[in-house]
Amino acid sequence: MKKYRSMVLISSGESSKSKGSDAVVDAFHQAIEKYDLGAEVCVTTIPDSSSVKNQPLVIVYPEAVAYGPVLEENVDFLVSEHLYKGRVAEALRVSDPFEMKRISWLLQRTGTMPAENRIVLEYVGVIDPTSINDFLTHDGGQAFAAAVEMKPQKIIDIIKKSGLRGRGGAGFPTGVKWQAVRDAPGDKKYIICNADESEPGTFKDRVILEGNPFSMIEAMLIAGYACGADEGYIYIRGEYLDALEKISNALRAAREFGGLGKNILNTGFNFDIHVHSGAGAYICGEETALLESIEGKRGEPRPKPPYPTTRGLWGKPTLINNVETLGNIPPIIHNGADWFRAQGTPSSPGTKVYTILGNVNKTGLMEVPMGITLREVIGIYGKGMKSGTFKFAQTGGSSGSIIPAILQDTPMDFDSYRNVGVALGSGALLICDDSNCIVDCVRVLMRFFKVESCGKCVPCRIGTEQALDIMTAISEGRGTMEHLAQLEWLSHGMEEFSNCGLGQTAGSPIKNMLDHFRAEVEAHIKLGVCPAGVCSMGK
Amino acid sequence: MTSTTQPIDPLYNPKLRPIIDKIIEDNIDLDGGLMVVLNNLQSKIGFLSAPMQEYVAECLSIPVSKVHGVVSFYSFFTTVPRGKHVIKFCIGTACYVGGITQMVDKAKQMLGIEPGQTTSDGMITLEVCRCVGACSQAPVVVVDEVNNGRMKPAKFTKVIEKVLNDEAAA
Numbered sequence: 001m002k003k004y005r006s007m008v009l010i011s012s013g014e015s016s017k018s019k020g021s022d023a024v025v026d027a028f029h030q031a032i033e034k035y036d037l038g039a040e041v042c043v044t045t046i047p048d049s050s051s052v053k054n055q056p057l058v059i060v061y062p063e064a065v066a067y068g069p070v071l072e073e074n075v076d077f078l079v080s081e082h083l084y085k086g087r088v089a090e091a092l093r094v095s096d097p098f099e100m101k102r103i104s105w106l107l108q109r110t111g112t113m114p115a116e117n118r119i120v121l122e123y124v125g126v127i128d129p130t131s132i133n134d135f136l137t138h139d140g141g142q143a144f145a146a147a148v149e150m151k152p153q154k155i156i157d158i159i160k161k162s163g164l165r166g167r168g169g170a171g172f173p174t175g176v177k178w179q180a181v182r183d184a185p186g187d188k189k190y191i192i193c194n195a196d197e198s199e200p201g202t203f204k205d206r207v208i209l210e211g212n213p214f215s216m217i218e219a220m221l222i223a224g225y226a227c228g229a230d231e232g233y234i235y236i237r238g239e240y241l242d243a244l245e246k247i248s249n250a251l252r253a254a255r256e257f258g259g260l261g262k263n264i265l266n267t268g269f270n271f272d273i274h275v276h277s278g279a280g281a282y283i284c285g286e287e288t289a290l291l292e293s294i295e296g297k298r299g300e301p302r303p304k305p306p307y308p309t310t311r312g313l314w315g316k317p318t319l320i321n322n323v324e325t326l327g328n329i330p331p332i333i334h335n336g337a338d339w340f341r342a343q344g345t346p347s348s349p350g351t352k353v354y355t356i357l358g359n360v361n362k363t364g365l366m367e368v369p370m371g372i373t374l375r376e377v378i379g380i381y382g383k384g385m386k387s388g389t390f391k392f393a394q395t396g397g398s399s400g401s402i403i404p405a406i407l408q409d410t411p412m413d414f415d416s417y418r419n420v421g422v423a424l425g426s427g428a429l430l431i432c433d434d435s436n437c438i439v440d441c442v443r444v445l446m447r448f449f450k451v452e453s454c455g456k457c458v459p460c461r462i463g464t465e466q467a468l469d470i471m472t473a474i475s476e477g478r479g480t481m482e483h484l485a486q487l488e489w490l491s492h493g494m495e496e497f498s499n500c501g502l503g504q505t506a507g508s509p510i511k512n513m514l515d516h517f518r519a520e521v522e523a524h525i526k527l528g529v530c531p532a533g534v535c536s537m538g539k
Numbered sequence: 540m541t542s543t544t545q546p547i548d549p550l551y552n553p554k555l556r557p558i559i560d561k562i563i564e565d566n567i568d569l570d571g572g573l574m575v576v577l578n579n580l581q582s583k584i585g586f587l588s589a590p591m592q593e594y595v596a597e598c599l600s601i602p603v604s605k606v607h608g609v610v611s612f613y614s615f616f617t618t619v620p621r622g623k624h625v626i627k628f629c630i631g632t633a634c635y636v637g638g639i640t641q642m643v644d645k646a647k648q649m650l651g652i653e654p655g656q657t658t659s660d661g662m663i664t665l666e667v668c669r670c671v672g673a674c675s676q677a678p679v680v681v682v683d684e685v686n687n688g689r690m691k692p693a694k695f696t697k698v699i700e701k702v703l704n705d706e707a708a709a
Contacts, residue, residue: 018676018687277578355674428674444635448630
């Protein structure tokens with residue numbers, strides 16, 4: 001294993017790229033060549049931190065000094081001072097104490113923002129995602145090593161005991177799913193990592209894949225060993241080119257290391273992983289549509305049952321888990337079920353990764369224990385509303401719910417939300433202030449569902465189309481009170497009779513709108529005005 | 540099926556034909572290889588013409604209807620060539636709330652085309668796309684696969700002007 005004296009991490013996510021991080025990376029390589037430090041210094045890129053002001057951010061280990069924003073022209077100075085002469089370049093160092101807090105989890109490798117607690121994201125942005133060695137020196141692979149020493153059933157018992165629930169949105173107990181695949185008859189079984197993160201507003205899985213791709217491989221190995229599978233697929237969204245490159249590179253490195261293939265690290269366990277790239281269809285995040293897509297067909301969901309746990313890919317028992325769910329597996333095996341249970345709420349232990357967006361002062365990614373409230377999210381992580389007052393939040397991309405202001409003190413976990421008739425979704429939190437109109441928002445959601453409906457089953461195909469027509473009519477001032485009864489009927493019909501999750505959840509924004517914002521909708525119909533001043537009302 | 544506007548179909552273009560054959564040959568034995576073939580053809584050739592779809596169907600021994608079914612299902616696949624530069628507007632919820640419709644209107648006004656259309660000189664195609672997963676940067680306009688975040692109408696005008704100027708200079 002090659003050892004380096006110093007390691008340079010440069011943030012290179014979407015936000016940093018727009019500020020020229022690519023040029024900074026190039027300049028670093030040139031400067032390191034100039035000072036002949038190539039053998040001693042390793043330069044690599046990491047996802048963005050939450051400190052937007054300091055991007056592109058450069059972190060130098062082992063001193064753990066953060067510099068930012070670093071421009072192309074600063075690089076030569078920085079390399080000569082810090083890496084060549086060994087002096088911290090104070091002039092470029094991140095000095096603002098508040099900004100420092102936003103990145104200090106990187107430096108201390110523990111959460112410092114109130115309540116922020118990183119399990120899945122622990123090493124994202126801390127380790128070099130292109131280096132298997134860096135992964136291994138940060139506890140990487142230890143969970144797999146512990147797992148192969150156990151009986152497969154023991155692993156499943158640990159996952160069950162931990163109470164981990166699927167993080168893709170449905171919240172199904174992960175251990176129960178694993179058990180079903182293990183108990184399904186058949187010699188050939190598959191493990192699939194669902195990285196087709198298509199919910200608008202969600203990008204947590206992208207950051208996990210880009211920041212720590214090896215952890216995904218480790219989790220799939222553990223799942224394969226526990227369920228008795230020897231082949232896996234990572235279904236990755238076609239739009240995520242960077243993540244695709246990182247994961248392909250990680251698979252190659254793991255294979256060379258002997259961590260994939262036949263007789264992995266002399267344990268007698270065989271497992272290999274393929275990558276399948278999606279081609280732009282929201283519905284392929286639905287597990288059976290995803291299976292169809294891997295088989296090279298139109299991504300139309302299959303009727304359930306049979307569930308994929310008994311008849312999945314090519315008709316074989318298949319385990320399908322979301323990226324974030326899998327990301328929880330190695331820490332649980334490593335630290336035990338009791339450690340995991342100590343976080344979050346009793347019915348939904350652990351943490352949840354959210355993306356916080358919309359009319360707040362700070363947007364971005366965060367990982368917090370289950371059970372914090374929307375008010376805390378907006379106040380602490382969003383740094384308050386940018387303008388106006390909080391009106392509603394849209395959770396989980398599109399197939400979540402609309403959370404009105406009166407529910408902002410409800411703990412955010414699967415059961416508490418279900419009890420008040422809303423859903424947690426996949427982790428996007430779109431915060432909207434009072435300049436947004438509920439009718440306009442629901443109309444846009446319906447347009448999304450209409451476009452993305454695969455058209456296989458009637459309730460969803462026609463239901464979404466009709467719902468969009470009615471919402472458009474209301475927003476153009478042509479709405480009638482009868483429309484509201486029709487909407488209620490449509491949303492109920494879609495929920496009850498649709499084949500898959502898309503149609504079943506397409507009606508929930510309508511339901512939330514009618515439950516909590518009926519007065520505003522009726523103002524559109526009876527008074528012919530849009531209280532927020534967004535809808536055209538036919539003018 | 541729609542006919543193509545290309546003078547010579549890629550299938551009969553002596554430069555492109557070997558690329559097509561190679562892609563098909565590499566994946567012919569792969570389980571579920573159709574998606575892989577189409578994905579590769581789309582990225583290497585740029586679009587999937589009717590003759591190309593028929594050819595793929597013949598080589599993989601599956602009905603043309605099935606190939607076309609897959610092509611028309613996924614939004615990545617196009618059956619007509621795109622312009623040299625593609626400007627995509629993310630219409631995910633975060634970008635919508637962030638005001639992406641103003642950018643679409645601006646582009647329509649500057650280029651005189653609707654999303655889904657290409658300028659008459661074949662230079663710029665406007666498209667609306669699904670959430671690109673850069674929502675903290677909303678609203679996002681993707682120019683030739685590069686995300687431009689936190690767009691404002693004035694800033695966006697400069698982006699379009701840059702594309703046009705670079706093209707005029709080249």
